[in-house]
Amino acid sequence: MRVLITGGAGFLGSRLTRALLKRGTLRGADGQEHPIDRITVIDVTASDAIDPRVVPITGDLADPALVAAAVDADTSSIFHLAAIVSGMAEADFDIGMRVNIDASRVLLDICRQRGHCPRLVFTSSVAVYGGDVANGVDDRTALQPQSSYGMQKAVVELLISDYTRRGFIDGRVLRMPTISVRPGRPNAAASSFASGIVREPLNGEDAICPVSPETRLWLLSPDTAVECLLAGHDLASEALGGNRSVNMPGLSVSVAEMVAALERQAGPDVVRRIRWQRDPRIERIVASWPGSWDASRARALGFPGDASFDTIVRRYIDQMEEREPATSPRTPRA
Amino acid sequence: MRVLITGGAGFLGSRLTRALLKRGTLRGADGQEHPIDRITVIDVTASDAIDPRVVPITGDLADPALVAAAVDADTSSIFHLAAIVSGMAEADFDIGMRVNIDASRVLLDICRQRGHCPRLVFTSSVAVYGGDVANGVDDRTALQPQSSYGMQKAVVELLISDYTRRGFIDGRVLRMPTISVRPGRPNAAASSFASGIVREPLNGEDAICPVSPETRLWLLSPDTAVECLLAGHDLASEALGGNRSVNMPGLSVSVAEMVAALERQAGPDVVRRIRWQRDPRIERIVASWPGSWDASRARALGFPGDASFDTIVRRYIDQMEEREPATSPRTPRA
Numbered sequence: 279m280r281v282l283i284t285g286g287a288g289f290l291g292s293r294l295t296r297a298l299l300k301r302g303t304l305r306g307a308d309g310q311e312h313p314i315d316r317i318t319v320i321d322v323t324a325s326d327a328i329d330p331r332v333v334p335i336t337g338d339l340a341d342p343a344l345v346a347a348a349v350d351a352d353t354s355s356i357f358h359l360a361a362i363v364s365g366m367a368e369a370d371f372d373i374g375m376r377v378n379i380d381a382s383r384v385l386l387d388i389c390r391q392r393g394h395c396p397r398l399v400f401t402s403s404v405a406v407y408g409g410d411v412a413n414g415v416d417d418r419t420a421l422q423p424q425s426s427y428g429m430q431k432a433v434v435e436l437l438i439s440d441y442t443r444r445g446f447i448d449g450r451v452l453r454m455p456t457i458s459v460r461p462g463r464p465n466a467a468a469s470s471f472a473s474g475i476v477r478e479p480l481n482g483e484d485a486i487c488p489v490s491p492e493t494r495l496w497l498l499s500p501d502t503a504v505e506c507l508l509a510g511h512d513l514a515s516e517a518l519g520g521n522r523s524v525n526m527p528g529l530s531v532s533v534a535e536m537v538a539a540l541e542r543q544a545g546p547d548v549v550r551r552i553r554w555q556r557d558p559r560i561e562r563i564v565a566s567w568p569g570s571w572d573a574s575r576a577r578a579l580g581f582p583g584d585a586s587f588d589t590i591v592r593r594y595i596d597q598m599e600e601r602e603p604a605t606s607p608r609t610p611r612a
Numbered sequence: 613m614r615v616l617i618t619g620g621a622g623f624l625g626s627r628l629t630r631a632l633l634k635r636g637t638l639r640g641a642d643g644q645e646h647p648i649d650r651i652t653v654i655d656v657t658a659s660d661a662i663d664p665r666v667v668p669i670t671g672d673l674a675d676p677a678l679v680a681a682a683v684d685a686d687t688s689s690i691f692h693l694a695a696i697v698s699g700m701a702e703a704d705f706d707i708g709m710r711v712n713i714d715a716s717r718v719l720l721d722i723c724r725q726r727g728h729c730p731r732l733v734f735t736s737s738v739a740v741y742g743g744d745v746a747n748g749v750d751d752r753t754a755l756q757p758q759s760s761y762g763m764q765k766a767v768v769e770l771l772i773s774d775y776t777r778r779g780f781i782d783g784r785v786l787r788m789p790t791i792s793v794r795p796g797r798p799n800a801a802a803s804s805f806a807s808g809i810v811r812e813p814l815n816g817e818d819a820i821c822p823v824s825p826e827t828r829l830w831l832l833s834p835d836t837a838v839e840c841l842l843a844g845h846d847l848a849s850e851a852l853g854g855n856r857s858v859n860m861p862g863l864s865v866s867v868a869e870m871v872a873a874l875e876r877q878a879g880p881d882v883v884r885r886i887r888w889q890r891d892p893r894i895e896r897i898v899a900s901w902p903g904s905w906d907a908s909r910a911r912a913l914g915f916p917g918d919a920s921f922d923t924i925v926r927r928y929i930d931q932m933e934e935r936e937p938a939t940s941p942r943t944p945r946a
Contacts (some may be wrong), residue, residue: 387827418753418754436763
């Protein structure tokens, strides 16, 4: 199996790369496991050559020549993760259109030209929903994105569905909940705080929470997100039928419940690092996302979920300690 | 008011042009009627200069230079009707993508560059629906197009919604039922038969019906379609709110009921001209469209509908006689 990961140097892409290397196989169209020979990783930033099987390509995914060089008729599996995040796509309309739509179309059209119908797993988002979704959504709810990022994801969902129907690709769209807890630094996603209010206090830093404690989020842990990507790839095409988009299983958690879980796992001093400072721009975007959705189709298809937000926080703390065994990450800095 | 009509030489565009000339005014953003100074008509085929107010432009709508020449900051109102029809978009994927998506994006981006937020009325289609829609659809039903044409219309709906939200345009999307009875010749639309089985027998010609008599269609007459376009333009933006797409009122009629109405209006000899010859390619596309939908929002917004298919057939016959008063159109040819 030859694999392509777009946005492969990013947070989810690099975890997926490591998971694929560790597993060593992927399921093919014949339903059997096949060894992974090569993982081509495209990103705007260089990725580390962590294994001889990994081929990094640095460049612009909207450049057809670059994508043509990365996809050949032996590319059996594509994980299309590259995206401009929600806050940036809202602030800079052109770059969002270029990366989130135009680059996706370049990729899809090169797959079509190659003519070998590769499996393509695309990460969509809770942001495709909007409008009157306070009471939750299911697979039959209309997409009414209230952000340019959500619109761009919804457009690519439609393209993938039709390219699949026509036999150009074998597409699978995973609508991802907000991923929490992401390691690293804050990013320009409107949902960045959903990791920051856990991660920064655990690092002994203050975090700003820009939404009210009652705000309800639909969350998935990074490890489970990677497991979902692998499960989405390995599904038989017939299991999805004509509806290629699946709402991934998440946890419906209020910000207050997230903070309570953090306090249970790390103590009251840590949660005192959270400063409540509402930001109407972020509140407006986050409030347009459903706080939960019906994930029964995903569960029936075998996608995994998380047990509780306590479990997610606990696992994040354990992984911090694995990364930095010499320091005590929960000790606040001066 | 300066008006632009894309696809203006087509069947609906030329009727709309005549209706605008006859009415002489359109409602502006101030809620008042203003005289129409100019109607620019873009189409790939030349349109007749039927009035000094009409400025025809012949060319490719996907050419940014052509569209830039047609849209300036005085263009108050755009009716974007140009499209590759469903059958052709299915047969030739590239031309459908180019005209139905790329040209729409060129138009939207030039409006955005101009910065004056024109009203833009876009004709979408029943073909954006699909999947499990046998029991009808409403404004909250997910779009699951089962044809490339439907996918392309759904993509442009998403673009228009976001361009409107961002203040680049004031967009209104009218989801059109199948238009029947169209005059003229058959076209490459999968729904072409929905006019042909009435029009050809009335012209004394045989018509092929490629679907079963039980097939249920959602129909709108050409005259009412033009009235809907004008009503969609004249609506106050606030009346639509965040959901810019409205399912137009139609008639839910089975093919058998259409034929019965034709027989009542034109006699049994005429309906004997219909040959029943099923075409799986057309049946598959037409069966993916809902045979009816909840049009209560459109009615509440003041969009007009047709009284019955008998009325539609009667009006078509009257208009035939106006066009060709010297001949008897219902006399079968040898």
